[in-house]
Amino acid sequence: MRWGVIVFPGSCDDQDVYDCLKHVLGQKVEFVWHRDNLQADFDCLVLPGGFSYGDYLRAGAVARFSPIMRGVVEYASRGGLVVGICNGFQILCEAGLLPGVLTRNASLQFVCRHVYLRLEETDTPFTCAGKKGQVLKLPVKHGEGCYYADPTTLERLRQNRQILFRYVDAKGRTSAAANPNGSLDDIAGVCNEGRNVFGMMPHPEDATEKILGSDDGLKIFSSIAAAGKEREKGARVG
Amino acid sequence: MQLGLGFAVRFKIFISLKEGVLDPQGKAVERSLHSLGYQEVQGVRMGKYIEVNLDLASRQEAEARIREMCERLLANPVIEDYRFEIEDEKPSAASKNRAES
Known part of the structure; x- marks a missing residue:
């Protein structure tokens, strides 16, 4: 399976995603600079966290017009797998690949x-590698993660x-205290209708080994790797 | 589209949060005003103000372009509304030259 990690000016979790995919999961992974053309034969694209273009105007608003995004939109429309983490989630929402928007944390912190x-x-x-209702422990690190969508x-x-993930407490119950940013309906991650584009605010790439406090993030990458294998058995996207 | 054809203006664009969208910044400022003694304050909403200078053939064309800019980039229609005003409408150098020749 071939992964692409898209690097925008201001991305800062690109190395973490790369490291996790290459060294923890032994995947084939390469960086794709936002000005480069997108090669068609990736099996999954990751838009990493960071502060692309300094979050000017709105988080993700400027990165969404980076040259690479035309290719990403086209790739997604062909059914390609796209994951946006944190700033990547914000970019996918701004690009209209995912519904809703991420706004300033309710706490302003x-x-x-x-x-x-x-x-x-x-x-x-x-x-797909997880169980419904399963609770994962992952880090968040953001100022604009309050998910909003109209009714x-x-x-x-x-x-x-x-809605693929909700913020809960350790026992799996939603509450105001468990929601770190005021997200509507405790939403932490959503996918598109086609179920091939996914965005989440928490960072699975920073929870990949016990020494980091949790390795629950592997659940997400191993799901994608498993799904990618299934897809490889069928026809390749593209 | 032709550039520099006479309608040189500054657009003042106001972007505001839609009703019902949470505005924690506005709330914080409201609380701060209350604590300063301005008890009459009954709500604060924060927005953005952007100035764009441009020069196009006509007011109609300029407004259409500004509307497009607002919808594509300057505002996010999911949470924001926008409106704009035109400041100091005056003939640009290009149109003056044309008038003189």
């Missing part, structure tokens, strides 16, 4: 701590089961 997430759906390439969009997300 930058949050940097471990949170618990409940895995809500397993019939996606991003969560119609939220209803559609629920009906289509596009």
Whole structure:
């Protein structure tokens, strides 16, 4: 399986994603600079965290017009797997590949701590190795992670089961205290209707070995790796 | 589209959060005003103000372009509304030259 990690000016978790994929999971991975053309034969693209273009105007708003994004949109429309983490999630929302938007944390504080997430759906390439209701411990580190969508969009997300992760406490219960940023409906991660584009605010790439405090992030990357293998058995995207 | 054809203006663009969208910054400023004794304050909403200078053939064309800029980049239609005003409308150098020749 061939992974591409897209690097924008201001990305800062690109190395973490690369390291996790290459050295922890033994995957084939390469960086793709945002000005380069996107080669068609990647099996999964990751838009990493960071502060692309200094978060000017709105987080992700400027990166969304980076040259590479045309290729990313086209890749996604062909069914290619795309994952956005933190700033990557913000970029995918701004690009219209995912519904909703990430706004300033309700507390106005930058949050940097471990949170618990409940895995809500397993019939996606991003969560297929997990169990429904399973609780994962992952770090968040963001100032603009408050998910918002209008009521119609939220209803559609629920009906289509596009909410893949919610913020919960260690026992898997939602509460205001467990929600680090004020996200609507405790949403931590959503996918598109086609279930091939996924974004989340917490950082699975920073929870890949016990020594980091958790290795629950592997659940997400190993799901994608498993789904990628299944896909390879069928026809390659492209 | 032709550039520099006479309608040189500055657009003042106001971007505001839609009603119902959480505005923690506005809330914090409101609380701060209350604590300074301005008890009459009944709500603060924060927004953005952007100035864009441009020069196009007509007011109609300029407004259409500004609207497009707002919808594509300057505002996020999921959470924000925008409106704009035109400041100091005056003939640009290009149109003056044309008038003189």
